[in-house]
Amino acid sequence: MRGVPKPSQELLRSISDEHVLRALMAHRRLTRAELAVVTGLSKPTVGESVRRLEEVGLVADTGERTPGGRGKGRVGSFYSLGDVGVALVVTIAHDGVTASCVDAYGDSVSRVHSPIGGPAEVASVLPIAAVEAVAGQHVRLAVVSAADPVDRHTGRLVQLPDSPFLVGALDPVEVLRPFLSGPVIVDNDVNWAAQAEQASTGVSDFAYLYLGEGLGCAIVSDGEVRRGHSGLAGEISHLITVGPSGAAVPFIEVFGALGLRQPESTAIDVARLLESPDLDVVARAIGGVVTALVTLADPEVVVVGGTWGSAVLDAITAACDRLPRHVVVAAASVSSPSFAGAQAHALEQLRNALIEASRQR
Amino acid sequence: MRGVPKPSQELLRSISDEHVLRALMAHRRLTRAELAVVTGLSKPTVGESVRRLEEVGLVADTGERTPGGRGKGRVGSFYSLGDVGVALVVTIAHDGVTASCVDAYGDSVSRVHSPIGGPAEVASVLPIAAVEAVAGQHVRLAVVSAADPVDRHTGRLVQLPDSPFLVGALDPVEVLRPFLSGPVIVDNDVNWAAQAEQASTGVSDFAYLYLGEGLGCAIVSDGEVRRGHSGLAGEISHLITVGPSGAAVPFIEVFGALGLRQPESTAIDVARLLESPDLDVVARAIGGVVTALVTLADPEVVVVGGTWGSAVLDAITAACDRLPRHVVVAAASVSSPSFAGAQAHALEQLRNALIEASRQR
DNA sequence: CGCTTGTAGGCAAGACCTCTAACTAGAATG
DNA sequence: CATTCTAGTTAGAGGTCTTGCCTACAAGCG
Numbered sequence: 001m002r003g004v005p006k007p008s009q010e011l012l013r014s015i016s017d018e019h020v021l022r023a024l025m026a027h028r029r030l031t032r033a034e035l036a037v038v039t040g041l042s043k044p045t046v047g048e049s050v051r052r053l054e055e056v057g058l059v060a061d062t063g064e065r066t067p068g069g070r071g072k073g074r075v076g077s078f079y080s081l082g083d084v085g086v087a088l089v090v091t092i093a094h095d096g097v098t099a100s101c102v103d104a105y106g107d108s109v110s111r112v113h114s115p116i117g118g119p120a121e122v123a124s125v126l127p128i129a130a131v132e133a134v135a136g137q138h139v140r141l142a143v144v145s146a147a148d149p150v151d152r153h154t155g156r157l158v159q160l161p162d163s164p165f166l167v168g169a170l171d172p173v174e175v176l177r178p179f180l181s182g183p184v185i186v187d188n189d190v191n192w193a194a195q196a197e198q199a200s201t202g203v204s205d206f207a208y209l210y211l212g213e214g215l216g217c218a219i220v221s222d223g224e225v226r227r228g229h230s231g232l233a234g235e236i237s238h239l240i241t242v243g244p245s246g247a248a249v250p251f252i253e254v255f256g257a258l259g260l261r262q263p264e265s266t267a268i269d270v271a272r273l274l275e276s277p278d279l280d281v282v283a284r285a286i287g288g289v290v291t292a293l294v295t296l297a298d299p300e301v302v303v304v305g306g307t308w309g310s311a312v313l314d315a316i317t318a319a320c321d322r323l324p325r326h327v328v329v330a331a332a333s334v335s336s337p338s339f340a341g342a343q344a345h346a347l348e349q350l351r352n353a354l355i356e357a358s359r360q361r
Numbered sequence: 362m363r364g365v366p367k368p369s370q371e372l373l374r375s376i377s378d379e380h381v382l383r384a385l386m387a388h389r390r391l392t393r394a395e396l397a398v399v400t401g402l403s404k405p406t407v408g409e410s411v412r413r414l415e416e417v418g419l420v421a422d423t424g425e426r427t428p429g430g431r432g433k434g435r436v437g438s439f440y441s442l443g444d445v446g447v448a449l450v451v452t453i454a455h456d457g458v459t460a461s462c463v464d465a466y467g468d469s470v471s472r473v474h475s476p477i478g479g480p481a482e483v484a485s486v487l488p489i490a491a492v493e494a495v496a497g498q499h500v501r502l503a504v505v506s507a508a509d510p511v512d513r514h515t516g517r518l519v520q521l522p523d524s525p526f527l528v529g530a531l532d533p534v535e536v537l538r539p540f541l542s543g544p545v546i547v548d549n550d551v552n553w554a555a556q557a558e559q560a561s562t563g564v565s566d567f568a569y570l571y572l573g574e575g576l577g578c579a580i581v582s583d584g585e586v587r588r589g590h591s592g593l594a595g596e597i598s599h600l601i602t603v604g605p606s607g608a609a610v611p612f613i614e615v616f617g618a619l620g621l622r623q624p625e626s627t628a629i630d631v632a633r634l635l636e637s638p639d640l641d642v643v644a645r646a647i648g649g650v651v652t653a654l655v656t657l658a659d660p661e662v663v664v665v666g667g668t669w670g671s672a673v674l675d676a677i678t679a680a681c682d683r684l685p686r687h688v689v690v691a692a693a694s695v696s697s698p699s700f701a702g703a704q705a706h707a708l709e710q711l712r713n714a715l716i717e718a719s720r721q722r
Numbered sequence: 723c724g725c726t727t728g729t730a731g732g733c734a735a736g737a738c739c740t741c742t743a744a745c746t747a748g749a750a751t752g
Numbered sequence: 753c754a755t756t757c758t759a760g761t762t763a764g765a766g767g768t769c770t771t772g773c774c775t776a777c778a779a780g781c782g
Binding site for chain 2: 737739742747748749750
Binding site for chain 1: 365366367368369370372373374376377379380383401402406521522523565566567578580582583585587588589590591592593594595596597598599600601602603604607608609610611649652653654656657658659660661684685686
């Protein structure tokens with residue numbers, strides 16, 4: 001039984017405030033009369049709510065006045081959110097760090113990209129990029145996308161046996177905590193990409209198969225990314241599939257057996273892979289992975305993304321057509337999906353934090 | 362953004378009523394004074410709510426009075442839920458149909474079991490068992506557990522290629538609709554079993570591996586059973602795993618290759634399996650299935666149930682200890698898990714339906 | 723210039739809901 | 753029979769929402 005709130009006048013008031021705040025988030029600036037129409041509340045109720053929210057600084061009179069094309073009538077005052085803080089969005093990939101701030105309207109108010117030469121530089125570059133993106137603004141929370149598995153409970157990046165470790169050991173929570181007043185939310189880039197795809201397509205049950213230097217997968221069930229107990233759901237390197245000779249081997253070893261891994265590393269050599277004569281073998285192995293996805297997660301569609309995912313889409317589709325349970329395979333449709341997904345989540349959390357703040361005082 | 366209700370006095374009232382109803386569901390009978398303590402509401406508020414609910418028949422004066430050991434003081438009246446209807450719980454397995462009614466307190470008020478000889482008899486036995494269990498009561502909804510895959514949208518039982526079809530083609534929604542005034546909720550028995558296990562252990566991320574005449578699996582993520590797009594998540598017969606000779610083969614074919622399937626059927630011959638010298642091969646194949654579970658769903662624990670699941674638990678544990686990603690394997694702890702899970706869901710839905718009814722009038 | 727029209731915002735009254743505090747009802751106790 | 757204790761009711765205050773009406777104010781028109 002989920003906790004039902006106690007009935008009280010205060011509850012009603014906070015619901016009114018939430019309606020007003022969400023309307024301003026969606027429409028940027030509105031007069032009280034417009035707020036009444038948009039929220040469905042009465043004018044006096046809106047008036048009271050605006051007065052309260054203005055008092056605690058969540059809403060501010062913009063100074064703008066209505067007449068200016070709207071014709072006749074008394075001038076109205078436009079209200080918008082006050083100086084209310086932003087959310088920090090960070091993506092960490094093996095080739096660089098991006099930091100960006102998003103405000104409660106969903107606008108990027110800054111964006112900094114810092115290329116890096118290798119994993120070792122992340123720890124030093126990250127705070128610098130963050131400072132620059134933040135630029136003195138009040139940051140309420142941060143959302144981080146990293147190209148490695150993330151421990152769900154600690155937010156730390158973890159290395160799994162025999163898996164490429166692109167970003168390297170890092171504790172983003174610790175690094176970013178000084179810059180903000182709220183939580184740091186860390187997750188794998190593939191999970192964020194899937195979340196962006198979910199928002200874009202509206203499909204509630206699908207799998208996102210990421211094929212790049214690393215191999216990953218995200219599973220969306222009932223409209224949400226499912227991370228599993230430790231946050232390692234979708235780390236498919238060790239999934240058993242069909243190897244070159246038909247033997248049962250871990251997925252990642254298919255690439256080893258075909259000589260498609262980078263020297264001195266566990267990462268995949270994408271350039272060589274794309275010219276390889278063994279693409280059909282790779283596709284058959286991917287077919288085994290898709291079989292696992294279909295049997296265990298039953299997605300409506302398997303979305304394929306990553307640096308070489310779309311290049312081999314036809315081969316994958318052909319391999320999947322031979323499977324006993326049919327499934328639709330499609331290419332990913334969102335660009336910069338990890339960033340988009342992380343930013344969307346940051347926006348949602350920022351908005352929730354503001355609603356929460358309106359309840360406190 | 363989930364729909365936030367509009368603020369109104371009526372909303373407060375309905376929340377008060379919900380508190381009173383839930384308190385009575387949990388405690389069976391309470392005086393108004395006790396209701397005030399349990400709900401945290403004031404005495405007058407409780408008094409009003411009881412009056413309203415009594416008027417629409419959801420609450421009734423039991424006639425019982427307090428004094429009887431409680432000492433001095435004015436006698437109080439005990440209130441309880443009125444004649445409020447029940448939920449029908451049905452399990453359909455290859456060897457019989459069980460029908461049972463549960464009331465809003467969670468008590469089974471009737472239970473009927475009808476053995477059957479084969480799948481063909483289900484259609485005729487089901488309505489008879491339902492009539493007997495219902496016995497004229499007002500049934501608000503039904504929850505059905507079936508030992509075959511269930512289409513999530515239609516509630517119909519479906520046959521997957523090369524999978525045993527224990528119960529056979531059936532549309533429980535159509536069969537049961539005449540007996541009740543609300544929805545019929547159908548799902549696979551393994552999913553219900555996992556739900557019972559979830560309620561019993563409180564673990565939010567785990568997998569339930571069912572090993573019986575049929576093979577099945579349920580995945581619980583973030584505290585809920587995840588069914589996938591069509592409801593076929595966990596139908597693992599075709600999952601690729603390690604076969605007898607080390608080749609990559611579908612899980613179900615391991616049993617075929619070892620001669621452990623029943624003649625003229627796709628079901629597993631459990632008696633022969635338990636005496637088989639190839640249990641290590643079976644365990645290794647199950648290890649491949651567990652690997653898929655771990656990589657895709659990242660469960661905290663893999664719970665093993667079914668008619669032969671616990672018998673081979675040690676072999677499974679040994680096979681899983683050799684996997685690169687470690688996972689805890691445990692035996693299922695709930696008895697009659699499918700029934701328990703279905704009944705728990707029926708109870709929850711029945712209670713919600715009553716709260717809903719209190720809002721209508 | 724003054725009147726009409728139309729919009730923004732505020733005020734007043736009324737309907738409800740919940741709460742506290744005080745009061746009534748009624749049974750056991752000594 | 754007075755006391756004590758508990759159940760339930762009544763009265764009044766505080767708070768929120770809504771409807772309906774009023775004031776403020778700018779544009780347009782004769």
